Amino acid sequence: EDQVTQSPEALRLQEGESSSLNCSYTVSGLRGLFWYRQDPGKGPEFLFTLYSAGEEKEKERLKATLTKKESFLHITAPKPEDSATYLCAGHYGGSQGNLIFGKGTKLSVKP
Amino acid sequence: EPEVTQTPSHQVTQMGQEVILRCVPISNHLYFYWYRQILGQKVEFLVSFYNNEISEKSEIFDDQFSVERPDGSNFTLKIRSTKLEDSAMYFCASSERFFRTANEKLFFGSGTQLSVL
Numbered sequence: 001e002d003q004v005t006q007s008p009e010a011l012r013l014q015e016g017e018s019s020s021l022n023c024s025y026t027v028s029g030l031r032g033l034f035w036y037r038q039d040p041g042k043g044p045e046f047l048f049t050l051y052s053a054g055e056e057k058e059k060e061r062l063k064a065t066l067t068k069k070e071s072f073l074h075i076t077a078p079k080p081e082d083s084a085t086y087l088c089a090g091h092y093g094g095s096q097g098n099l100i101f102g103k104g105t106k107l108s109v110k111p
Numbered sequence: 112e113p114e115v116t117q118t119p120s121h122q123v124t125q126m127g128q129e130v131i132l133r134c135v136p137i138s139n140h141l142y143f144y145w146y147r148q149i150l151g152q153k154v155e156f157l158v159s160f161y162n163n164e165i166s167e168k169s170e171i172f173d174d175q176f177s178v179e180r181p182d183g184s185n186f187t188l189k190i191r192s193t194k195l196e197d198s199a200m201y202f203c204a205s206s207e208r209f210f211r212t213a214n215e216k217l218f219f220g221s222g223t224q225l226s227v228l
Contacts, residue, residue, distance in 0.1 A: 032215065043115075043202045043219035044154065087154065097144050097159035097206065098167055099217065104153075 004090045006102035013078055013109050021073040021105045023088030033071050034099060035064050036087040044087055078109045112138040115220035121180050123226045124193050132223045134203030143186045144204040170179045193227045200224050
């Protein structure tokens, strides 16, 4: 069973159309929840780390939130340059830097 | 902003050949990692490295893989005898501290695309 599951796999939005990406995770042992952005052919670019339920972090049009069983990445009034694959990853207790990644949500924002 | 740099960006090799992928982590970082991503699949952890020792390795990181910090700036991944299934994007990453503290960040390089023919 996957420890980190993202939905939807792909999302198409019109410019300015706000939406949310979901990341469900195995609760047991989670120490931190990471969000990354990945452009084609590039490495993951760090966005946020969340550690406790109720925590929220913002960066420009992105806001990440964490509940006891899932995390959301809210995108407000997206622009075409927000098009990318967004990755969620969990860090579980006892591991030495081993992040468990989800498959990602591929976001396309059309002008 | 400081970056993790990787060379080469693309590497083509014949099956059975040895390859060395190179990385320069962010200068004040102490923890180093290799991940890989097979086309269309998840990013997967290979190994973490601290204080000149492997801290953790995944099942993927078998005896054909090795890591080394040959000097004060470089971090390398060696694959001794490449297989077709080793074809993937290999990412180096580094962090200032181990993930015990809040607001820890893991920074990735742009990757080396390895193609085994």
